[in-house]
Amino acid sequence: MTESTTVTQQPRIRVEGLAQRFPTPDGSGETTVFEDIWFSVEPGEFVCLIGHSGCGKTTLLNILAGLATASAGNVIVSGQEVTGTSLERAVVFQSHALMPWMTVMGNIAFAVSSKWPRMAKKDLYAHCQKFIDLVHLTGSENKKPSQLSGGMKQRVGIARAMAIEPQIMLLDEPFSALDALTRGSLQDELLNICKETEQTVFMITHDIDEAILLADKIILMTNGPDARICEIVENTLPRERTRNNMHTHANYYPVRNHLIEFLVNRSVSFKDELASPDYDPRHPPVVGPTAATDEAGETGTGALRAQA
Amino acid sequence: MKSMSLKTRSIVLSIALLFAFAGLWQLMLPEGTGSAANMDPAYAALMGATAKGASAMPGPLEVAKQIWEHVLNPFYDAGPNDKGIGIQLGYSILRVLVGFSFAIVVAIPLGFLIGMSPLFYRALDPFIQIMKPVSPLAWMPLALYTIKDSIISSVFVIFICSVWPMLTNTAFGVASVRKEWLNVAKTLEVGHLRTAFRVILPAAAPTIMTGMRISIGIAWLVIVAAEMLVGGTGIGYFVWNEWNNLSITNVIASIFFIGLIGMVLDMILSYLTRLVTYAE
Numbered sequence: 323m324t325e326s327t328t329v330t331q332q333p334r335i336r337v338e339g340l341a342q343r344f345p346t347p348d349g350s351g352e353t354t355v356f357e358d359i360w361f362s363v364e365p366g367e368f369v370c371l372i373g374h375s376g377c378g379k380t381t382l383l384n385i386l387a388g389l390a391t392a393s394a395g396n397v398i399v400s401g402q403e404v405t406g407t408s409l410e411r412a413v414v415f416q417s418h419a420l421m422p423w424m425t426v427m428g429n430i431a432f433a434v435s436s437k438w439p440r441m442a443k444k445d446l447y448a449h450c451q452k453f454i455d456l457v458h459l460t461g462s463e464n465k466k467p468s469q470l471s472g473g474m475k476q477r478v479g480i481a482r483a484m485a486i487e488p489q490i491m492l493l494d495e496p497f498s499a500l501d502a503l504t505r506g507s508l509q510d511e512l513l514n515i516c517k518e519t520e521q522t523v524f525m526i527t528h529d530i531d532e533a534i535l536l537a538d539k540i541i542l543m544t545n546g547p548d549a550r551i552c553e554i555v556e557n558t559l560p561r562e563r564t565r566n567n568m569h570t571h572a573n574y575y576p577v578r579n580h581l582i583e584f585l586v587n588r589s590v591s592f593k594d595e596l597a598s599p600d601y602d603p604r605h606p607p608v609v610g611p612t613a614a615t616d617e618a619g620e621t622g623t624g625a626l627r628a629q630a
Numbered sequence: 631m632k633s634m635s636l637k638t639r640s641i642v643l644s645i646a647l648l649f650a651f652a653g654l655w656q657l658m659l660p661e662g663t664g665s666a667a668n669m670d671p672a673y674a675a676l677m678g679a680t681a682k683g684a685s686a687m688p689g690p691l692e693v694a695k696q697i698w699e700h701v702l703n704p705f706y707d708a709g710p711n712d713k714g715i716g717i718q719l720g721y722s723i724l725r726v727l728v729g730f731s732f733a734i735v736v737a738i739p740l741g742f743l744i745g746m747s748p749l750f751y752r753a754l755d756p757f758i759q760i761m762k763p764v765s766p767l768a769w770m771p772l773a774l775y776t777i778k779d780s781i782i783s784s785v786f787v788i789f790i791c792s793v794w795p796m797l798t799n800t801a802f803g804v805a806s807v808r809k810e811w812l813n814v815a816k817t818l819e820v821g822h823l824r825t826a827f828r829v830i831l832p833a834a835a836p837t838i839m840t841g842m843r844i845s846i847g848i849a850w851l852v853i854v855a856a857e858m859l860v861g862g863t864g865i866g867y868f869v870w871n872e873w874n875n876l877s878i879t880n881v882i883a884s885i886f887f888i889g890l891i892g893m894v895l896d897m898i899l900s901y902l903t904r905l906v907t908y909a910e
Contacts, residue, residue: 419810468909
């Protein structure tokens with residue numbers, strides 16, 4: 323994977339110095355949710371953002387989607403600054419956000435006809451059907467969301483986002499409300515779909531294993547208020563990983579332990595690292611924990627850091 | 631009794647209560663004492679049956695017979711003061727529907743505006759709060775003076791009383807549409823009009839329909855009083871006319887029919903509400 327990230331084309335998403343501040347409830351000042359956020363997402367890349375609640379993950383995603391406006395900084399998507407929502411940036415909401423009065427087909431057709439208003443009815447339904455089949459909901463086309471299980475609803479949410487064939491998919495903890503079994507099978511499906519379609523994905527999660535399974539790159543955000551990007555972890559596991567075999571890979575525990583260490587300790591203590599002159603918010607440290615990192619730092623952390 | 635379903639038992643109980651009520655009614659009827667004996671015969675003739683000893687208060691059987699007569703011949707028209715109850719009810723229903731329809735045309739778009747704009751919500755709130763508690767009949771003199779037509783005035787009164795529940799419910803329904811549905815529409819770059827019709831309207835429809843159901847109930851209450859005031863036609867006028875004829879039998883029969891139509895109107899709106907209600 324390290325070979326594929328050479329800087330030959332402009333990144334799909336570039337986030338430059340993003341900050342979000344809200345007035346405090348008593349109106350006396352401002353609370354900074356996050357500050358000086360810089361990162362980029364390459365085409366076809368699957369990026370996960372991990373952080374504790376309250377660090378502004380959802381706010382950040384809303385800014386990327388164009389649903390919210392940042393207090394400072396820019397988001398540049400395919401060379402264009404984000405000024406509002408776009409059909410090229412599809413969002414999968416945490417609470418699935420399906421319209422309960424529309425059927426499965428209706429929900430997806432609503433999205434598809436928004437993107438291609440002139441599409442003939444027949445083509446429209448055929449197009450929707452393709453994505454209903456893709457998320458394995460064949461046969462449930464005419465059901466209302468209330469007749470579906472939580473996992474099925476989120477599948478519809480994913481199909482709705484994919485059906486408009488966006489440049490980027492933004493997922494806001496899409497599986498957090500699901501039970502472990504459903505979550506697992508949906509992760510597998512998402513992984514397969516993204517592999518096939520080379521979909522660029524930016525996803526928020528707080529599930530470490532989910533991030534290791536799905537992401538090429540994991541962005542670690544410190545606790546809010548005043549959250550920053552702590553570092554960017556390159557996933558050192560081969561892309562052919564599956565939920566069942568990934569824990570057998572030698573790099574699995576180094577990556578996992580690194581992430582846990584971050585969530586447990588460093589997300590709190592990062593304020594000290596910030597003070598260090600080495601920390602550059604424009605180029606947060608990039609690490610790639612591997613089983614061999616200690617012996618051969620060159621192939622792991624060091625090599626990746628050089629590209630950042 | 632135990633083997634019967636709840637439904638059957640409730641029907642049996644309803645019928646039993648009806649008979650108990652009718653029986654009690656019959657028992658409590660005043661005995662005719664007849665004051666006509668001490669009267670001037672001409673005066674007694676003028677006073678009619680009451681003075682001759684019979685009470686104007688009918689028994690349940692008389693009322694039932696009268697209702698049945700109305701059912702058999704509801705649409706006869708024997709001049710301005712003698713029309714079938716079906717015609718009178720028809721006039722009232724028509725007025726209610728016309729006033730109610732105008733109220734829909736005004737209240738729903740305005741409710742949308744108020745629900746979507748916090749500015750309009752705050753700006754119009756004092757007017758709505760002052761107008762809402764006013765008895766619609768208080769508008770009648772103003773309507774008669776400005777419109778100069780009693781029929782249109784009664785329609786106007788129906789309009790004014792139907793507008794408030796629909797307006798407040800539409801505004802509330804629109805304002806409380808889930809943010810995430812609006813966000814979905816936004817991320818799909820759905821235009822304002824399409825968002826209004828495909829997202830906000832269906833999302834708020836159950837609340838709007840509830841407002842309409844309250845409105846039609848109030849409208850049906852008010853039309854009787856309005857027609858008593860303006861006269862001419864309608865079930866309200868009919869009731870007042872029968873009171874002037876001292877036909878308590880017909881007054882009671884009218885009460886039954888007014889209740890029946892009110893129930894039917896409510897059932898129709900309740901059915902429509904169920905059509906637009908969605909399970910989450």
